[in-house]
Amino acid sequence: MTDEFVESGPTDEVGDEWEAIDVRDTEADRIARQKDREFSEFRKRLKNTEQFKVEGSVFDDATYAALYKLVQDDYLQAFGGPISTGKEANVYEALDDEGETVAVKVYLTTTSNFQQMSDYLEGDPRFEGIRGSTTKVVIAWVRKEYSNLKRAQAAGVAVPNPLAVQRNVLVMEYLGDEEGPAPTLVDVTIENPETAYSVVRKYMRRLYDAGLIHGDLSEFNLVFHDGQITVIDVGQAVTVHHPNAEEFLERDCRNIASFFADLDVDVTTESLRSYLETEASPPSRD
Ligand code: ATP
Ligand code: MN
Numbered sequence: 001m002t003d004e005f006v007e008s009g010p011t012d013e014v015g016d017e018w019e020a021i022d023v024r025d026t027e028a029d030r031i032a033r034q035k036d037r038e039f040s041e042f043r044k045r046l047k048n049t050e051q052f053k054v055e056g057s058v059f060d061d062a063t064y065a066a067l068y069k070l071v072q073d074d075y076l077q078a079f080g081g082p083i084s085t086g087k088e089a090n091v092y093e094a095l096d097d098e099g100e101t102v103a104v105k106v107y108l109t110t111t112s113n114f115q116q117m118s119d120y121l122e123g124d125p126r127f128e129g130i131r132g133s134t135t136k137v138v139i140a141w142v143r144k145e146y147s148n149l150k151r152a153q154a155a156g157v158a159v160p161n162p163l164a165v166q167r168n169v170l171v172m173e174y175l176g177d178e179e180g181p182a183p184t185l186v187d188v189t190i191e192n193p194e195t196a197y198s199v200v201r202k203y204m205r206r207l208y209d210a211g212l213i214h215g216d217l218s219e220f221n222l223v224f225h226d227g228q229i230t231v232i233d234v235g236q237a238v239t240v241h242h243p244n245a246e247e248f249l250e251r252d253c254r255n256i257a258s259f260f261a262d263l264d265v266d267v268t269t270e271s272l273r274s275y276l277e278t279e280a281s282p283p284s285r286d
Contacts, residue, residue, distance in 0.1 A: 026062075026166070027069055028063075028065040028069050029062050029167070031065035032060075032061040032064070032065035035061070039064075039068050042064070042067075042068045043061065043068070046067065046079065051079070051081045051092065052079070059106070059108075062109070062135075062167060062168075063106060063167070063169070066166040066167035066168060067104075067106075069167075070169065070171060073166075074097045075096060075097065075163060075164040076094050076095065076096060076102070076104065077095050077097055078094060078095040079092060079095075080092060080093035080094055080095070081093060089105050089106060089107045090105075090106050090108075091103055092105075092106065093181075096163070100174075102163060102172065103175070105169070107138050107141065107168040107169070107170075108168075109168055117137050117141050118137050120141075120215070120236050120238060121141065123242040123244065124144070124242055141235055142165055142167070142235070143165060144235060144237075145162075145170055146162045148235070148237045149162040149172065149234055150162055152234060152237075154210070155207060155210035155212075156206050159230060159234065160173040160175055175223055175230055175232070181223075182223045182225035182226075184222060184223050185219040185220075185222045185224060188224045194265055196229060196260070197256075197260040197263075197265045197267060199229050200222065200256055200260075201275060204217070204252065204253075204272075205276050207231075208240070208249075208276050212237050212238070212240070213237060213239075213240060213245050213248045213249045213252065214231065214237050214252050215237050215248040215251075216237075216252075217231075217255060217256060218256070218259065221233040249273070249276070250273070253276070256272060257269040
């Protein structure tokens with residue numbers, strides 16, 4: 001199945017880099033096992049900072065090791081406060097090597113949503129064979145989010161630029177300014193809903209053309225940054241070949257149509273779907 005997908009079209013040019021990586025034993029796991037003096041000091045220091053004391057109390061050593069590795073590899077130099085804390089992941093502000101703000105999404109390997117995550121990965125040809133422990137599934141999930149971001153970006157969809165991935169940690173471009181993270185569409189007054197809708201619709205079509213369905217698209221996962229709409233949270237996005245692709249597409253269309261219909265845009269779930277399906281041509285299976 002993987003081979004078929006690899007041959008199936010232009011969308012395969014990006015997004016499959018993770019396959020070379022062994023999910024069984026990441027560099028972070030090795031660091032956590034060895035616990036040399038430098039890592040132990042790093043972990044202690046981080047554990048004692050306010051934000052990690054509160055939010056990160058459930059982080060395991062391998063998560064600290066992943067953050068440590070990202071510092072070693074010059075992706076990060078300092079950690080800031082949490083932007084968002086959730087059941088599956090926390091998003092933090094951090095500084096990159098050059099002192100620019102970046103966003104760091106740290107997935108909890110103790111997630112209670114393990115079963116649901118497995119279901120999303122299950123039908124995805126890029127993730128065949130990834131089963132087993134929660135940790136493995138989470139690691140695969142983060143790789144998937146990274147590769148989905150790359151794929152979306154290559155397709156011309158505005159998403160946060162993915163910078164690095166290490167075990168259960170994803171580093172990406174920070175959306176926001178000195179005053180804080182960019183608001184989602186829920187928290188802004190949309191001055192021109194027609195235009196906003198046409199942008200979202202265009203992004204949905206580009207994603208679909210690239211063989212991806214977001215799967216959790218709504219006003220909560222669209223942020224308004226730097227004068228433009230940006231799509232976030234693509235970890236669960238599936239390829240159009242996924243057994244539940246149809247259901248996810250329908251739900252995305254329903255969420256988006258109802259949000260914009262409430263703002264008096266002339267849109268229905270059906271009209272959005274037919275726009276995507278008649279105009280777009282996702283890669284076929286053969
Ligand atoms: P949820 O379960 O709330 O959907 P999640 O754990 O799936 O959250 P995201 O939706 O990716 O994670 O991010 C959670 C919140 O963090 C977003 O609503 C947004 O406010 C913020 N956020 C995510 N990515 C970034 C980013 N790159 N820059 C700035 N803020 C971000
Ligand atoms: Mn979200």
